[in-house]
Amino acid sequence: MQQRGVRVLYVDDDAGIARLVQKSLERRGYLVETAPDGLQAMARVREGGVDVIGLDHHMPRLSGLDFLKELQAIADPPPVVYVTGSGDTRVAVAALKAGAADYVIKDVQGDFLELLGAAIDGALHQAQLRRERDAAERAVREARDRAEMLLREVNHRVGNSLALVAALVRMQSSAVRDPAAAEALKETQARISAIAGIHRRLYTSDDVRFVDAGSYLRHLVEELEAAMRDSGRPHAIRTEIENVPVPTDKAVSMGVVVTELVTNAYKYAYPEGEAGEIRVRLTRPDPDSVCLVVEDDGVGLNGSAQPRGTGLGSRIVDAMAVNLRSQVEVDPAHSGTRVMITFGL
Numbered sequence: 078m079q080q081r082g083v084r085v086l087y088v089d090d091d092a093g094i095a096r097l098v099q100k101s102l103e104r105r106g107y108l109v110e111t112a113p114d115g116l117q118a119m120a121r122v123r124e125g126g127v128d129v130i131g132l133d134h135h136m137p138r139l140s141g142l143d144f145l146k147e148l149q150a151i152a153d154p155p156p157v158v159y160v161t162g163s164g165d166t167r168v169a170v171a172a173l174k175a176g177a178a179d180y181v182i183k184d185v186q187g188d189f190l191e192l193l194g195a196a197i198d199g200a201l202h203q204a205q206l207r208r209e210r211d212a213a214e215r216a217v218r219e220a221r222d223r224a225e226m227l228l229r230e231v232n233h234r235v236g237n238s239l240a241l242v243a244a245l246v247r248m249q250s251s252a253v254r255d256p257a258a259a260e261a262l263k264e265t266q267a268r269i270s271a272i273a274g275i276h277r278r279l280y281t282s283d284d285v286r287f288v289d290a291g292s293y294l295r296h297l298v299e300e301l302e303a304a305m306r307d308s309g310r311p312h313a314i315r316t317e318i319e320n321v322p323v324p325t326d327k328a329v330s331m332g333v334v335v336t337e338l339v340t341n342a343y344k345y346a347y348p349e350g351e352a353g354e355i356r357v358r359l360t361r362p363d364p365d366s367v368c369l370v371v372e373d374d375g376v377g378l379n380g381s382a383q384p385r386g387t388g389l390g391s392r393i394v395d396a397m398a399v400n401l402r403s404q405v406e407v408d409p410a411h412s413g414t415r416v417m418i419t420f421g422l
Contacts, residue, residue, distance in 0.1 A: 082108065083106075083107050083108065083128045083129070083201065084107070084108045084109075084110065084126055084127055084128050084129075085102055085107045085108065085109045085110070085127075085128065085129050085130070085131060085197060086109075086110050086111070086112060086118060086121055086122065086127045086129075086130045086131070086155075087099060087102070087109060087110070087111050087112075087130075087131040088111070088112045088113075088114070088115060088118040088130065088131065088132050088133055088136065088141075088144070089111070089113070089131075089133040089136070089160070090113050090114055090133065090135075090136045090137055091133070092113070094183070095111040095113075096111075097187060097190060098111075098131060098190060098193065099111055101190040101191075101193070101194060102131075102193075102194060102197070105194050105198075107197070110127075114136050114137050114138045114139060115136050115138060115139025115140065115141070115143065115144040115147075116138050116139050118130070118132075118139075118144065119139070119144065119147055119148070122148065122151065122154070122155065123151070127155050128155055128201065129155050129156050129157075129158070129197050129200055129201055129204070130148075130155055130156070130157045130158070131157075131158050131160055131193060131197065132144060132145070132157050132158070132159050132160060132177070133160050133161070133183075134159065134160065134161035134162070134163065134168060134172070135161075135162070141159060141160075141161070141172065142171060142172065142175055145157060145159075145172065145175035145176050145177060146175060148176065149175075149176050154176075155204070156178040156200040156201065156203065156204045157176065157177045157178060157200070158177065158178060158179050158180065158181060158193060158196045158197050158200050159172035159173075159177040159179070159180040159181070160180070160181050160183055160189070160193065161180065161181075161182060161183060162182070162183040163182075169182075178196075178199075178200035178203055178204070179196040179199060179200055180196075181193045181196050239269055239270075239272055239273035240270070240273045242269055243266045243269040243270045243273060246262050246265055246266040246269065247262075247263070247266045249262055250262035250263050250266065263304075264340060264390070267301065267304060267336050267340060268333060268336055268337075268393075270300060270336075271297055271332040271333055271335070271336040272329055272332065272333070274293060274296060274297055274300075274332060286324060286325060287322040287323060287324060287325065287328075288322070288323055288324075288325055288328035289320055289321075289322060290318070290319075290320070290321045290322070290323040290328060290331065290359060290367070291318045291319055291320035291321060291359065292320065293328060293332065294316070294318050294331075294332070294335060294357065294359060295316055295318055297332055297335060297336070298314050298316055298335070298339065298357055301314070301335075301336065301339050301340065301343075302314045305339075305340075305343045311352040312342075312343055312346075312347065312352060312353050312354065312355055313352070313353075313354050313355070314339065314354075314355045314356070314357060315354060315355070315356045315357070316356070316357050316358070317356070317357075317358040317359075317360075318357065318358065318359040319359055319360055319361055319367075321359065321361050321367050321422075322422075323367065323422065324422065326400070327400075327401055327420065327422075330397040330398075330400040330401050331369060331397075331401070331420075333393060333394075333397050334369065334371075334394050334397045334398070334401075334418060335357060335369070335371060337390040337391075337393050337394050337397075338371035338390075338394065338416055339355055339357065339371060340390065341390050341391075342355045342371065342373045342375070342414065343355065345375070345376075346373040346374075346375030346376065346413060346414060347373070347375045347376070348376070353373060353374060353375055354373065354374060355371070355372070355373045356370070356371070356372050356373070357369075357370070357371050358370040358371075358372075362419070364422075365421055365422055366419055366420060366421045366422060367419070367420065367422065368417060368418070368419045369417070369418045369419075369420075370415060370416070370417050371415075371416050372408075372411060372413060372414060372415035372416070373413045373414055374412060374413040375413045375414065376413070377411075377412065377413050377414050394416075398418055398420075401418060401420035402420060402421065403418050403419055403420040403421075404418070405417075405418055406418070406419075
């Protein structure tokens with residue numbers, strides 16, 4: 078293989094062998110420099126411009142193995158073909174472990190010269206492939222970082238837009254005289270806010286594929302409690318929520334489920350004027366799934382388990398459970414109402 082303009086540094090304290098190597102490699106088209114020991118070779122490498130190194134094992138002042146150790150401290154060092162006159166394979170193994178790309182055993186007949194040229198060709202090819210791989214990986218990382226930055230910005234804008242829509246719906250509910258219509262608009266506003274909260278979390282998330290469910294649900298519950306307090310219902314919400322990374326699409330469905338179940342409990346769990354407690358729990362029964370529970374100690378479901386009100390909230394919860402690839406479970410033994418959804422991560 079002809080190599081034009083590629084600079085080889087051959088390091089050997091035997092000047093005669095160094096000249097033989099130089100002539101052999103120059104016939105292959107390489108530009109060849111020689112160094113009599115490891116210290117001078119290291120100084121030359123630090124100057125730059127060396128593409129590949131042929132390195133003898135036994136040398137004064139700095140052995141071949143010691144040279145390899147120092148070479149690894151240099152950023153993007155040139156590949157090394159190790160040359161040894163010893164037939165002991167442990168030397169070759171030690172050189173490869175220390176960072177050599179290949180090794181050649183030196184012989185008195187000079188047959189190693191052709192092997193050295195082929196090994197240098199191979200080391201250069203490997204180095205080129207490694208540089209191309211590193212460049213490709215770097216390009217992928219940069220493209221991913223740009224995409225994530227753009228996605229965060231999109232989430233930021235979507236979150237702001239949804240928050241604006243929720244505010245408009247709330248203003249509309251204040252202007253509506255029909256109590257049922259006003260209540261429906263307030264519930265719609267709560268649903269929009271729950272989804273907007275996901276997008277706000279994604280804007281500051283290190284990984285836009287996941288949402289910290291604990292932080293998100295605690296904040297969502299605080300907003301729901303504040304909104305319901307304004308409606309004159311004195312109930313308290315207690316949370317027992319683990320910090321679990323949940324995929325974004327599942328977090329959206331989970332947030333809507335909590336909004337619907339908590340809102341329903343506020344409206345129907347306790348008699349008018351009576352204060353009660355609503356509990357929201359998120360636990361991780363095993364590494365691959367989470368369990369969401371919303372419960373109260375109120376009057377419970379009626380015998381037919383038919384939804385009170387329009388039933389829209391129950392239909393929404395069932396639809397979100399389908400998105401979570403799960404189903405809604407109601408604990409019949411609980412004195413109030415306990416709804417559970419377990420879904421996989």
